[in-house]
Amino acid sequence: MHMTFYGATNTVTGSRTLVEVAGKRLLVDCGLFQGFKALRERNWDALPFDARSLDAVLLTHAHIDHSGALPLLMRNGFTGPVWTTAASADLCEILLMDTAHLQEEEARYRNRHKATRHEPAQPLYTTHDAERCLSHLKRVSQGEVLELGDDVRVRFTRAGHILGASSVHIEHGGKSVLFSGDLGRDDDLVMYPPETGQKAGWVVVESTYGDRQHPATDAIDKLGDIIRRTAARGGVVLIPAFAVGRSQGLMYALYRLKQARAIPDLPIVLDSPMAISATEAYVRHPEDHRLTPEEVQGMRDMTRFVRTVDESKALLRQRYPMVIIAGSGMVTGGRILHHLAYYGQHSRNTVVLSGFQAGGTRGASLAAGATSLKMFGEYVPIRSEVAQIEGLSAHADQADLLHWLGALGQEPEQVFVTHGEPQAADALRLQIKEKFGWKARVPDYRETFKLQET
Structure with missing residues (x-):
């Protein structure tokens, strides 16, 4: 062998x-x-x-x-x-x-x-x-x-x-x-x-x-803290996330926070056709995860699914607090780039890095404190808060x-x-x-x- x-x-x-x-x-x-x-x-x-x-x-x-x-x-x-x-x-x-x-x-x-x-x-x-x-x-x-x-x-x-x-x-x-x-x-x-x-x-x-080691602090509580303080200043929470696994874990964490009334009743947006399709796999394969059918349905009912490019672009015109989950998880591409290029320039907003960021990715640069990122051929200033929650990995x-x-x-x-x-x-x-x-x-x-x- x-x-x-x-x-x-x-x-x-x-x-x-x-x-x-x-x-x-x-x-x-x-x-x-x-x-x-x-x-x-x-x-x-x-x-x-x-x-x-x-x-x-x-x-x-x-x-x-x-x-x-x-x-x-x-x-x-x-x-x-x-x-x-x-x-x-x-x-x-x-x-x-x-x-x-x-x-x-x-x-x-x-x-x-x-x-x-x-x-x-x-x-x-x-x-x-x-x-x-x-x-x-x-x-x-x-x-x-x-x-x-x-x-x-x-x-x-x-x-x-x-x-x-x-x-x-x-x-x-x-x-x-x-x-x-x-x-x-x-x-x-x-x-x-x-x-x-x-x-x-x-x-x-x-x-x-x-x-x-994963931190001993409760990752869901930390996410709730970030959302509350961002919403209080009228900001948007951006969460880069992989379509499979991370997006659904985040949806469940947000569902728990909403059920406990631990965050304001603000919109939760999943801006990823791929993640939306992956979420349906949790319905087809209940033997592979801990969630009950009621929890999976509750997550879906809570979340606004954004599929089209026009719907995604329309999010940039909104002027109220919300949470946007979009790919990719390490900010290497996908719809998160458009949201980051816009919302990342404003200090009232927050970018949440919810998992490992490989060297050489924009996510790793954000984690290291970058004040600008190259997107769409030009450098865009990053003035938003950047928070990391490793406990959701x-x-x-x-x-x-x-x-x-x-x-x-x-x-x-x-x-x-x-x-x-x-x-x-x-x-x-x-x-x-x-x-x-x-x-x-x-x-x-x-x-x-x-x-x-x-």
């Missing part, structure tokens, strides 16, 4: 790991790189492996940093199945089509405004590529053993984090490797905790929050990650720490060695390991 890391090494994006076992070539996740330009440019490079040689893709969950490069596989000749859970497959249909549409829109914008070094500008992939990809999605239940031939068995188990998110266990001939995927929190507001106790010879664990923190590892059921031969910024990944590596005495390392980009017992 061999394993090569083609992404998520010293970064939280671009998850792609190739496992070669019993003549099978299995790619675990196929995500886009995000953040710093040097990382984003990898998306345009030739794939570092032959897509035609892959037997299957094992997709842990639908977020774009794990699924977003799947259409590139189709364009490069991949013809096999993409195995994932039913909820993840449903969300992929939403996310991949939207990402392809945004790629096409950006190319058209650059060509229209002559803002390109290449004539003409081309999208990374098209909606046609995404549609082809969707036909390859094959659904598997969590806990089900998938037989891939030659005595290779794969099992998906609940990882928390978002709907359908899974850890992936690959086993052959007594050897096994376990990929954590993105792990959720033990005390998540919406999702069930990750399943524990999967024994494996080798473990690949994420480390997004590998160097920190759907990612396991260091304590959660160590708890999941400690409950594996046996000491692995080695732990590979991925999907984290350098400081976070190395901090978790050190904790694994000090707390458990296990071998742990942070792999390099394109590094290959032969998995054999010592």
